[in-house]
Amino acid sequence: MFGILKIDIGNNRVYGLDIIRCLAIFFVVFGHGNLFISDSTARYLEYFVFDGVSIFFVLSGYLIGSILIKEIETKPFTTDVLINFWKRRWYRTLPNYFLVLSVLIILSYFFTSNFNLSDSLAYYIFCQNLYYPHPNWFPEAWSLSIEEWFYIIIPVVLFCLIRFLDLKTKRSVLLTAILVIFSVTIFRYFRSMEMVLLTGGQRDLYFRKQVFTRIDSIMFGVLGAYIAYFYKSFWIHYRKILFAIGVVLLISNRFFIKGELNSFYTTNFAFTLNSIGTLLILPLLSQIKSGKGFVYKVVTYISLISYSMYLINLTLVKNWIISNMGIDFINSYFTLIINYFLYWIFTIVISIFLYKYFEVPTTKLRDNKKSDQ
Structure with a gap:
């Protein structure tokens, strides 16, 4: 099952740049996720969120x-x-x-x-x-x-x-x-x-x-x-x-x-x-x-799908998918946690699919055209 989510990591990546790319998309998605919570709480969390887009x-x-x-x-x-x-x-x-x-x-x-x-x-x-x-x-x-x-x-x-x-x-x-x-x-x-x-x-x-x-x-x-x-x-x-x-x-x-x-x-x-x-x-x-270990794999994975994550996290995932699921429990804090958890899960999983089954094939098409010239 998890094979459909597996992404091949190339040998030509610069791990340090993947780190900054991973942090940048984390700041973006985390910042948009603050829209799930109250303004007073978000105001404090904003101090820990840098401008990912500027990065x-x-x-x-x-x-x-x-x-x-x-x-x-x-x-x-x-x-x-x-x-x-x-x-x-x-x-x-x-x-x-x-x-x-x-x-x-x-x-x-x-x-x-x-x-x-x-x-x-x-x-x-x-x-x-x-x-x-x-x-x-x-x-x-x-x-x-x-x-x-x-x-x-x-x-x-x-x-x-x-x-x-x-x-x-x-x-x-x-x-x-x-x-x-x-x-x-x-x-x-x-x-x-x-x-x-x-x-x-x-x-x-x-x-x-x-x-x-x-x-x-x-x-x-x-x-x-x-x-x-x-x-x-x-x-x-x-x-x-x-x-x-x-x-x-x-x-x-x-x-x-x-x-x-x-x-x-x-x-x-x-x-x-x-x-x-x-x-x-x-x-x-x-x-x-280069890097190694679990953190290296997570950082590189997120870096690879960062463009897809940016495109879908707010309007498609939060405003369309999560908002229309209508999840609402008696305990408002539990509802917030579930919605926030699903927000991240949908963003990552859909981004992996978008990257693996659409972005990679179109990029390969570009490279194939170059090799044919």
Whole structure:
């Protein structure tokens, strides 16, 4: 029976990066699970939950930045290289996303009375939160828009700098990273000067969850890839002290953002500090190549299915499956425990199926197409 849930673990994984990926998805799912409990209790638990999505952003920028730098350093940056990069990324990210999105659209169309089908179509082209608040429907899709626009915009900018301005890869990557980080920070600053935020939810909608206000977080990861590639000795030599500083920054930032909503720190620098903190822990973790034992297997398993877990945990599992099961005992605490337990079980089991029987086959299809060329 358990064979259908078994996942093959490849030999080319970096255990340290799996650790951070596992922690990031744990923070996301745990944070969404707090919606089962009272606001007063959740308020205390929030101090132990870091911004998992922001961690994902920096990690993604580091991984994709590393791929891009190696690609354009070893061969001419032609349109074929650019298109091949997009194909490989989209084979990896789009099938899962489109499948879950389509399932949610079907469920909402037939079982939600006020569902507007035309509004959901923007999700297919990732235009639901470019520079305006993300809709309430399928709320976790906000970060995927940021990722996909990063895949489109940044390689094109690098392509133009290298091909048309004849800049070297090293200068192009650094210039692009600095330009995006500076521009987005300025954009957030001027927006904060024009708005008066009343709730943390408004801060989420107008600053945390829009493409044009958060794409800089991914660029901090690209900056990390730049340092790791062109200044490898620095990246390795100072990894321990950088890790310590990064942990302090992440913990400090977690407490500081409870302050005034309209402060420059809360609407601007909190995002920057979170990204820098994540960036600084990468040198140490990226050098942990392998592990062993039960913890290693659990971490790697969760890391492998993390993308699927992110896609389904809130809207599909919590809002559709758990909410419609109607579990309700006389003892409210027992009901909470059962619902919370089922929330995690459904999230993990469905994610394993989605990863093993859909994500892996589509990724293999991508690799098979490459080998046929």
